[in-house]
Amino acid sequence: MTETELSIEATGLVKSFGETRALRGVDLHVRKGTVHAVLGPNGAGKTTAVRILATLLRPDGGSARVNGLDVVSQAGKVREMIGLTGQFASVDEDLTGTQNLVMIGQLLDLTKKEARARSAELLEWFDLTEAAGKVAKHYSGGMRRRLDLAASLVGRPSVIFLDEPTTGLDPAKREDMWDVVRRLISDGSTVLLTTQYLEEADALADEITVIDHGRVIAHDSPNGLKRVVGGQRLTVRAADPAREDDLRELLAQIAGAVPADEGRGTLTVPVDGEDVLPDVVSRLRASGISVEELSLHLPSLDEVFFTLTGTRSAGDARTASEVTV
Amino acid sequence: MTAVTFDSPAGAPARPQRQFKQLRYAGVLAKRNLIKLTRTPEQFIDVTLQPIIFLVLFYYVLGGALGGSLGSGGSRHLYLEFLVPGLLAQTIAMSSISIGQNMNADIEKGVFDRFRSLPIGRAIPLVGAVLAEFFRYLLVVVITIGFGYILGFRVETNFMSLLAAIGLSICFALSFAWISVWVGLKMRSAGSVQGVMMLLVLPLTFASSTFVKVSSMPGWLQAFVKVNPISHVVDAVRGLLLGSHAQLTDGVTTASAVGWTFVWIAGILVVFFPLAMRAYVRRT
Numbered sequence: 001m002t003e004t005e006l007s008i009e010a011t012g013l014v015k016s017f018g019e020t021r022a023l024r025g026v027d028l029h030v031r032k033g034t035v036h037a038v039l040g041p042n043g044a045g046k047t048t049a050v051r052i053l054a055t056l057l058r059p060d061g062g063s064a065r066v067n068g069l070d071v072v073s074q075a076g077k078v079r080e081m082i083g084l085t086g087q088f089a090s091v092d093e094d095l096t097g098t099q100n101l102v103m104i105g106q107l108l109d110l111t112k113k114e115a116r117a118r119s120a121e122l123l124e125w126f127d128l129t130e131a132a133g134k135v136a137k138h139y140s141g142g143m144r145r146r147l148d149l150a151a152s153l154v155g156r157p158s159v160i161f162l163d164e165p166t167t168g169l170d171p172a173k174r175e176d177m178w179d180v181v182r183r184l185i186s187d188g189s190t191v192l193l194t195t196q197y198l199e200e201a202d203a204l205a206d207e208i209t210v211i212d213h214g215r216v217i218a219h220d221s222p223n224g225l226k227r228v229v230g231g232q233r234l235t236v237r238a239a240d241p242a243r244e245d246d247l248r249e250l251l252a253q254i255a256g257a258v259p260a261d262e263g264r265g266t267l268t269v270p271v272d273g274e275d276v277l278p279d280v281v282s283r284l285r286a287s288g289i290s291v292e293e294l295s296l297h298l299p300s301l302d303e304v305f306f307t308l309t310g311t312r313s314a315g316d317a318r319t320a321s322e323v324t325v
Numbered sequence: 326m327t328a329v330t331f332d333s334p335a336g337a338p339a340r341p342q343r344q345f346k347q348l349r350y351a352g353v354l355a356k357r358n359l360i361k362l363t364r365t366p367e368q369f370i371d372v373t374l375q376p377i378i379f380l381v382l383f384y385y386v387l388g389g390a391l392g393g394s395l396g397s398g399g400s401r402h403l404y405l406e407f408l409v410p411g412l413l414a415q416t417i418a419m420s421s422i423s424i425g426q427n428m429n430a431d432i433e434k435g436v437f438d439r440f441r442s443l444p445i446g447r448a449i450p451l452v453g454a455v456l457a458e459f460f461r462y463l464l465v466v467v468i469t470i471g472f473g474y475i476l477g478f479r480v481e482t483n484f485m486s487l488l489a490a491i492g493l494s495i496c497f498a499l500s501f502a503w504i505s506v507w508v509g510l511k512m513r514s515a516g517s518v519q520g521v522m523m524l525l526v527l528p529l530t531f532a533s534s535t536f537v538k539v540s541s542m543p544g545w546l547q548a549f550v551k552v553n554p555i556s557h558v559v560d561a562v563r564g565l566l567l568g569s570h571a572q573l574t575d576g577v578t579t580a581s582a583v584g585w586t587f588v589w590i591a592g593i594l595v596v597f598f599p600l601a602m603r604a605y606v607r608r609t
Binding site (some may be wrong): 054055056076077079080082083084086087088090091092093094095099103104106107108109135148151152155 | 354360365434438439441
């Protein structure tokens with residue numbers, strides 16, 4: 001097995017639902033043992049892509065392989081290797097945590113005893129031991145997600161699909177879920193995760209594929225993607241709003257470009273590198289402009305998306321109530 | 326915290342024979358449906374209270390009047406003999422409605438996605454759900470015949486014939502359930518499943534040999550009644566439970582009714598199992 005071996009290999013995936021063209025030729029390449037984020041707003045085609053890769057949907061065109069096996073003609077074998085956690089927690093609400101996991105275990109050919117042992121192990125890992133005997137209906141949202149994820153791990157899958165695993169979780173629970181994903185990776189699994197949270201892709205993924213309207217619009221590492229929209233940026237905000245024009249002039253001199261106005265007196269300008277920082281500080285002091293904010297950063301993924309698609313994805317996506325197709 | 330490993334399914338034991346595996350999966354999923362049933366005991370009303378209420382109503386309210394229609398010496402007791410096999414078939418048809426409703430409600434939740442992503446046969450989640458119905462149908466048969474017994478109904482044949490009648494009724498029920506499963510997968514809401522199934526079940530169970538003698542109906546209706554699967558089930562059960570006492574539809578013998586019942590069981594399965602599977606696969 002080589003470093004570059006692909007766990008997921010999709011070429012030209014096309015899928016329509018009636019008039020809606022959910023996927024218009026999507027390529028995905030996920031290296032073994034990595035986390036790959038598919039990033040996009042609601043309706044971009046993320047869930048459709050995952051459902052095809054997880055053998056739940058047949059593509060209208062294109063092909064996909066998981067661990068070298070075709071998801072259409074060898075679907076049965078693919079199902080033995082994958083774990084899927086859907087967008088909506090797919091646990092059986094009328095069953096207890098243990099009953100849910102034991103059932104999955106038995107459907108994966110574990111004996112009842114083995115299924116029980118595996119269930120106990122996973123429940124402990126996901127901090128659900130106390131709730132093991134409770135009906136899942138009475139679980140909190142975060143507990144359901146954890147049980148759902150546990151259910152997708154019963155068969156020790158080598159490829160795990162997480163379709164928007166943290167949508168609807170509060171920030172603390174989201175961090176917990178991120179830790180879980182990191183642990184899956186440390187155990188050698190490959191994870192394909194879809195998200196509309198830009199910081200999530202940034203925090204977890206080795207590589208990111210950005211899709212919009214059923215098309216791949218970018219594919220790179222998080223840092224590589226950030227570089228697409230230029231180098232580092234300097235962000236400065238004057239303490240005294242009256243000095244904003246002086247500040248703008250000073251920044252224009254340093255960077256040789258017109259600073260962009262980000263609102264509330266914040267100015268941003270592209271710069272060559274961090275070497276510029278001491279110069280900025282000394283010039284600010286010399287001009288007597290005091291600042292409230294001074295930072296050097298790569299463009300956020302939000303800005304990347306804006307550059308790539310011309311729309312502010314994240315804001316739209318988080319308020320959109322439509323169901324992702 | 327326990328160490329959890331994520332290597333490929335090495336922990337899985339040697340896999341048993343393929344053909345038995347699918348059967349075992351269906352059993353696991355049938356158990357799931359049974360657990361769900363026991364969590365909502367009101368789901369048993371249609372197979373427990375309903376046959377009792379119907380028996381009481383038809384026996385005491387209509388039995389006196391309808392008994393006379395069964396020939397000279399007709400009585401309420403004679404009507405009870407006629408009624409119990411009929412009500413058994415009707416209750417079975419009615420109690421098939423709930424599986425479609427449950428399927429409709431169930432499939433919208435993500436748990437079917439989980440089943441689809443597991444290496445089990447595609448049909449297994451549906452087969453498991455229908456197998457779990459076996460226990461509800463067994464309850465229908467036991468309660469209908471049992472409460473009939475309290476009212477004075479007696480099996481006139483023998484124990485083997487009783488078992489055959491019970492077996493035949495349950496086989497028919499398990500086949501008929503696939504119509505409900507198909508409707509359940511096609512409809513947009515659980516409420517509409519009930520509506521559509523009632524439209525099917527009411528004409529089928531009343532325009533049959535269930536409650537009155539077929540010879541009392543107009544000719545055009547008799548033509549329908551005589552091919553109606555419910556009529557065949559009712560006549561078959563009457564013949565098996567009452568032997569020579571049974572008032573079968575003209576020209577029907579117990580053997581022919583049993584034969585036609587099996588034809589219908591197979592016919593419904595051949596048509597509605599593939600339809601249900603297609604609806605299931607398409608519903609994503």
